[in-house]
Amino acid sequence: MTATSTALAASAAGGDGFYPPGLEEFFPAGIFFVGTPFEMNRIVLVRILAVAVLLLLFYIGLRKARRVPTRRQGLVELAVGFVKTNFADDVLGEQVGRRYMPLLTGTFFGILAMNLTGIIPALNIASTSIFIMPLTFALAVYVAFIYAGIKKHGGFSFFRNQLFLPGVPWPMHFILAPVELINVFIVRPLSLSLRLMLNMLVGHLLMVLCFSATHFFFVTGEDLGILSVFGVVTLAAGVVMTLFEFVIAILQAYVFTLLTAVYIQQSVAEEH
Template sequence: MLQRPTHPQESALFTAATTQLLAASGEGGGFQPPSISDFFPPPILFAGTPFEFNRIQLVRLIVTAVVVTVFVVGARRAKLVPGRGQNMLELVLDFVRVNIAEEVLGVEKAKKYVPLLTTIFVAILSLNLAGVIPGLNIAGTSVIGLPIVFAAWVFVMYLGAGVRAHGVGGFLRTSLFPPGVPPYMYVLLTPIEFLTVFVIRPATLAIRLVANMISGHLMLVLVVSATEFFLVEAGPSLKAYGLVTFGAALALTLFEAFIAALQAYIFVVLAAVYLNLSIQEEH
């Protein structure tokens, strides 16, 4: 509960602030803060069916079409002496191959997983950046379904790599029974390792990604909505605050672009680490 101040000047400021807040939250206008409903937009097509199609799915399709087109055109126009566009594409590919796959898995082991890691990195990076692109304004990974798909893909590859390398029994032994531990400790450690391998690793991959994209979207929409309110609808005494929130919106846009790239990097690094853990002899 807000306590009404007793000092006359404080009371006047309190009354003015209360009036502005009531006006901002009124029906039909004023400041409209972001909410979780942003991530559950109304359907565009096929409402009420299992094939319901909404704005977030449209953003995903647009991003996918653009990425596929860019890489197909880039591959068809590839030259021995690359141009600027080819250089940018090769920079992304080399970054994943050298700085992630080979760095974590080693040169020889990385060759098998470079296509997987590159595909996931480019897809997540592109879908994340949709959140700061005008007209799209929301990340394709800000709803849990797609992060789960990426995490499940990594998890299946992780299990498959481990079983191929050690067999089912060998993979379970190396994963659930850490070497060098007294046998009686397995009563405590094995359930923990089971949760880590089969629940925590895939779950944290998806949750970390979606949580960052949700929080980034909410912060960005908050300052953009506040800027619109202060500059368009608020009284003259509050116009100056619009410049502050506008500056915050620019800063948050750059920060969100950085977070989009960082989360793609973290996701793929962890995927490479998990793959390496599944194929090495001892953890």
């Protein structure tokens, strides 16, 4: 059951009462393999669907690639070219960017697809609004960040560059090195995860709140009289929030991928 339908059902059950959506809607009951480590709930199924549709679109566009691209191939190449231009080439440079194009492409379109499920009818929830999915993407970035630095500089030089700032008097390193350790290797993946999760979670709650309030004013509310006109306001707010969520879905995928490229660039740079 979606957060929207649950909120509406609660309003209907309460007569003229109004029950806003809560965080419990992001933890639905299991559907398949209940009670096992492979338990799947509605949000897991939405993630699988988003990835399947994404892979299908890329397969359809590139299955018969030609030197002179067809319209479908051209659209896919345009999408991949956007990632190449804005993240790989501009941030990492052509040589390094080519090596990490698969990671950047998968990160951008994977997050985008899972973000957009929040505004698709019948899905109605962003797959990235639960912490585990943003954390999975962030850990992939974390591994790539460390791998890129070690591959470029070797283990000792990489960690030295990350922990010891150039031009700082050596006694200050006793203070700054632990701070850099926490900031680079702990705070960085957590901040990536939380930024994405909280943006999608809060936006979804606001959108559901607007539409459940509209349902209350127009359908379940009793003896509201002239106050029912506020349903027009909440409906308009819901439409605006849906459009806003669409923009946020794209923006969060862009920011996450941009930071991925920036972190990799920092790891391969000669100095911190």
